Amino acid sequence: MSAETQVVVIGAGSAGLSAHKELARLGISSTVIEASHRIGGRAYSEELTPGVWFDLGCAWLTDGDANPFAAIADRLGIALGRATWEAYNNPDHHRFIRNGVRLGKEEHAACRRYYDDSYAAVADAAENGSDPSMGDVIDLESPCAPPFLESIATGWGVDVDGVSCADNTSSVGELGYPVPHGYGNLVAAWGADVPVTLNARAERIDWSGPGVVVETPKGAIKADLALVTVSTGILASGEIDFAPLLPDWKLQAVLGLPMGTENKMGLAFDRDVFGPEGRGHHTVWSDDSPSAKVDVNGMGFNSVSVFTGGRYAIWLEKQGPQACHDFAVDRVAEIFGNDIRRHVVRSITTAWSSEPWTRGSWACALPGQAHQREHLARSIDDRLFFAGEATMVGGQGTCDGAYRSGVRAAQEIAANLKPR
Ligand SMILES: Cc1cc2nc3c(=O)[nH]c(=O)nc-3n(C[C@H](O)[C@H](O)[C@H](O)COP(=O)(O)OP(=O)(O)OC[C@H]3O[C@@H](n4cnc5c(N)ncnc54)[C@H](O)[C@@H]3O)c2cc1C
Structure with a gap:
């Protein structure tokens, strides 16, 4: 796989799927990559x-x-x-x-x-x-x-x-x-029309240049920007190699919102x-x-x-x-x-x-750290955007909250995307 798109969406859970659908509605092309063998993430x-x-x-x-x-x-x-x-x-x-x-x-x-x-x-x-x-x-x-x-x-x-x-x-x-019939089945049926590249873990996100390059075992994807929807458990694990590193304020947000079980x-x-x-x-x-x-x-x-x-x-x-x-x-x-x-x-x-693709059930703010959800949701340099249940205040830890966060991020991207 080697591709060029406007947005690369990382993760095909509720947030990634809703983001793709909203981006498509707004006329923006996106490629969704998913580490596991199925869509839905924590809806299963x-x-x-x-x-x-x-x-x-x-x-x-x-x-x-x-x-x-x-x-x-x-x-x-x-x-x-x-x-x-x-x-x-x-x-x-x-x-x-x-x-x-x-x-x-x-x-x-x-x-x-x-x-x-x-x-x-x-x-x-x-x-x-x-x-x-x-x-x-x-x-x-x-x-x-x-x-x-x-x-x-x-x-x-x-x-x-x-x-x-x-x-x-x-x-x-x-x-x-x-x-x-299963909430996971409902999410899978709703997301079935989204083209997702499965078994394609984002290993490295290079945002040092004008756009982003996301490396996966199936090849690299070049895009104007990336939307990251993985859990804070994945972000904290260091499994995705961000180059350059995420800024301190974003890392503080990730660490303030560890995964509960x-x-x-x-x-x-x-x-x-x-x-x-x-x-x-x-x-x-x-x-x-x-x-x-x-x-x-x-x-x-x-x-x-x-x-x-x-x-x-x-x-x-x-x-x-x-x-x-x-x-x-x-x-x-x-x-x-x-x-x-x-x-x-x-x-x-x-x-x-x-669970290797989430490392917990949902994010729970540590005492004194509730404000970090807003920081987690904030984009970096108009190139790295963030969605997922953990980015929500009200609706955090839920599937519909994740859905809403994907729509919110897609609209932010539309407002920020510069004409090619
Ligand atoms: C036990 C349990 C019970 C719950 N009960 C409820 C409930 O009753 N009601 C409710 O509304 N919510 C409930 N939730 C919460 C809800 O399931 C989640 O909040 C929601 O599904 C999260 O969606 P998401 O898109 O933010 O993240 P996810 O669903 O985790 O999606 C992120 C995706 O990213 C993928 N990924 C990870 N790493 C990479 C990588 N490097 N590259 C590419 N892809 C990657 C993952 O495989 C995953 O598919 C429950 C969750 C659990 C675990």
Whole structure:
């Protein structure tokens, strides 16, 4: 491959694909290169059992119909789980299971109050501008702290002491709709008309001359400018050799937004072991075993997704897929009893912190570093542009946020591109 184009887009996830489409709409040519063998990046579905889809990455269309992928799904004839909104998005339907027993009404209400108070304390801290960690401002002694800590570890992929109050506050949004056929499949169907060169990792981006030259194992591409959509995990790893090096302010932005890890374990059962009341969100914790978040039957199948986040998720991932499987089965048994064990037919487990093309699940701002998202989004010398979920304030860590960042970057490029 040796090519010349106006823009070379690096990465064919949601951001890279939307950028290509927006550039094409604006009459600008672009070449999209992708390191892996498929498009979609962190949007990726696999079949758990025939007809039962499991999303290894994004699964929920945050903010429902306000999400651009809702209209895309409607246009493509892909069904969304709009009817499940109430079961998953209403906080009162969130079940808390401590030591194998569901919390009663009063304890449940106390935990909900603790969540509200904690988020209010975090929002106050964000507003007063000091941007401490969430762990600095919440009551860690409360008996309701364990499920909250779990929700932050899975929500951010980082334990509370590493999460910026300002970043958390700027990201608030609704869970939205699930995609029974897979969010990854939806993104792949929408992106199928984008010409992407696969297995073409950007190894070096030379921006020392008037344009850019991007070297890949399939050859070099010359372009007026490059749009980089890879994760901060990839940028921090030094895998892409920028020549000259990225300026210090950009490196500070990358380092202020390290990748968190949320892992998911999908379990399929040979029958409905949950019962009519079982569907929905559960958080399980106990005195002698680790905690987890469990989504039961989210897509309307006899399956669950079990989530871990933060340091524990990274540790468990290193123990291998069997340990992850066992962990997930144990957590589901804590809710529904040991009998469920003999009905498990298959599992899929993720390992995002060691995933070579992202090195984590999404970027989470360190305390005091929430402002770095804006710096990460800023272009350099009108030649290197940046998009991807990490560049968003509001919508960070989401697939639709990544989509919007690609559109934003394409429009910036259009405004900056000099006539040839
Ligand atoms: C476990 C998990 C659960 C999630 N749940 C949700 C959810 O429910 N809802 C939601 O909205 N979001 C969710 N997300 C987040 C969402 O998936 C991501 O924010 C979004 O998909 C990121 O898109 P992106 O384009 O920014 O990055 P990516 O999808 O990572 O795309 C970047 C692309 O660049 C490629 N690449 C890397 N290095 C190179 C290189 N050197 N050269 C060329 N290409 C390269 C990668 O292979 C990748 O395809 C979840 C993510 C995870 C991991």
